[in-house]
Amino acid sequence: MTTSSKPWLKPAVAAVVLAAGGFAAYTSLNSAPVAPAVTFIDIKGERITPEQLRGKVVMVNFWATSCTTCVAEMPEMVDTYNRYKGKGLEFVAVAMKYDPPNYVVNFAETRQLPFKVALDVTGEAAKAYGDVSMTPTTFVIDKDGKILKRYVGKPEFPALHKLLEKALQG
Known part of the structure; x- marks a missing residue:
């Protein structure tokens, strides 16, 4: 099966990839860095x-x-x-x-x-x-x-x- 027989596949995959990337960026921006373990x-x-x-x-x-x-x-x-x-x-x-x-x-x-x-x-x-x-x-x-x-x-x-x-x- 090719993507030409399912024209919605490429945009759907792109949307999933963008959503995953956006979620990763959001969580990395909203998770506070851990303080270094300094004595x-x-x-x-x-x-x-x-x-x-x-x-x-x-x-x-x-x-x-x-x-x-x-x-x-x-x-x-x-x-x-x-x-x-x-x-x-x-x-x-x-x-x-x-x-x-x-x-x-x-x-x-x-x-x-x-x-x-x-x-x-x-x-x-x-x-x-x-x-x-x-x-x-x-x-x-x-x-x-x-x-x-x-x-x-x-x-x-x-x-x-x-x-x-x-x-x-x-």
């Missing part, structure tokens, strides 16, 4: 593992002490963490590779940062998160380990809070 080392030398963060909503904030926007947003990051930590929010502030560790420790201590502060001395964490080079860059990760949002620059905090509230309920 962070905090300023006390302790490991922060993906297993410790699993099942929690997590904010990972790449920043530097030399970044004026990072320093300016930090009080709002502290307020956000304090507002949601009791509901299951975890927060890891990751200092960039070029940030001198003693500056990071001094900043964290003098400002009494209440969340985990990590050093990315090799740059591997920034690389794993998509070659982060702009600071601040903040990721919001849901309880399933999927990246809900990536903020480059200072987030709009009311919108961030709505996103966190929704993620923490889920």
Whole structure:
């Protein structure tokens, strides 16, 4: 049997192929990427593992002490963490590779940062998160380990809070 004896066959096959391709594109656009399985080392030398963060909503904030926007947003990051930590929010502030560790420790201590502060001395964490080079860059990760949002620059905090509230309920 040839397609000439069934003139509807080619358009039907084309429609199925297009529908399948469209569905694949739709699902790939609507499925959030999974956060990389990175183990962070905090300023006390302790490991922060993906297993410790699993099942929690997590904010990972790449920043530097030399970044004026990072320093300016930090009080709002502290307020956000304090507002949601009791509901299951975890927060890891990751200092960039070029940030001198003693500056990071001094900043964290003098400002009494209440969340985990990590050093990315090799740059591997920034690389794993998509070659982060702009600071601040903040990721919001849901309880399933999927990246809900990536903020480059200072987030709009009311919108961030709505996103966190929704993620923490889920």
